[in-house]
Amino acid sequence: MNISLYGLSVWVLPLLIAITFHEAAHGFVAWRLGDNTARQLGRVSFNPLKHIDPFGTVILPGVLLLSHSPFVFGYAKPVPVNFRNLNHPRLDMVWVALAGPATNILLAIATGFAFHLLPLVPAEYAKWVADNLKNSLLINAVLAVFNMLPIPPLDGGRVAVGLLPNFLAYPLARLEPYGMLILIGAIILLPLLGAQLGLNLDVISTILRTLTGYVLSAVLFLTGNG
Known part of the structure; x- marks a missing residue:
């Protein structure tokens, strides 16, 4: 793949903005709800270098792109949160987790409205700006949907642990150390196995693509681009 x-110029900027705002939102909400761990470590910041994870932000998406994976994903360096410091640990964990995907949805909506300003951009820059906006819309929708999968340590997993009754929450929480391995297996290894067996086992990617499509359609309609 060339x-x-x-x-690179039309993907890197929207990606850095999306992950930086996502992670900073986690840290900011945690700080406002009683835990200043992220703030003390400088993670309530719009400096992307504070949030980039070499494997999750660079290597993994790159490998998926080069291997022509049907769905590309990655992640930033998780913001440290000491949930015991939160005012209401279990409920506030839900708000901290939701802050990231909610911020991506807000960024997607802001991007949708920004399309209406394209006529004001000088002609020689219009295509570059338009491509950045298109990619910003896609990246933020994908991040919001992907992170809401109910598998710890993703945000959706944290939300599920915070809302489910204890007999379901505890076993789910114990999956956290293995969550990324489960996801990589489901998104990469399972489809490869299915291809060898002549079966379509690309279930997670199909669900993600479908939900991302709904989010994109809703944002475009809401912002008058439908």
Whole structure:
């Protein structure tokens, strides 16, 4: 796969903004709800270098792109939160977890409204700005949907642990150390196995693509681009 400098220039900026705001939102909400761990470590910040994870932000998405994976994903360095410091640990954990995906949805909506400003952009920059906006819309929708999968340590897993009754929450919480391995297996290894067996086992990617499509349609309609 040939990746041009232009291609990088229209993907890197929206990706950095999306992950930086996502992680900073976790830290900010945790701080407002009683835990200042992230703030003390400088993670309530819009500096992308504070949030980039070499494997999750660079290597994993790159490998998926080069292997022509049907769904590309990655992650940033998780914001440290000491849930015991929160005012209401179990409920506030839900709000902290929701802050990231909610911020991505707000960024997607802001991007949708920004499309209406394209006529004001000088002609020589219009395509570059439009491509950045398109990618920002897609990246933020994908991040919001992917992170809401109910598997710890993803945000959706934390929300589920906070809302489910104890007999369901505790076993789910214990999956956290293995969560990323489960996801990689489901998104990469399972479809490869299915291809060898002549079966379509690409279930997670199909669900993610479908839900992302709904989110994109809703944002475009809401922002007058439908």
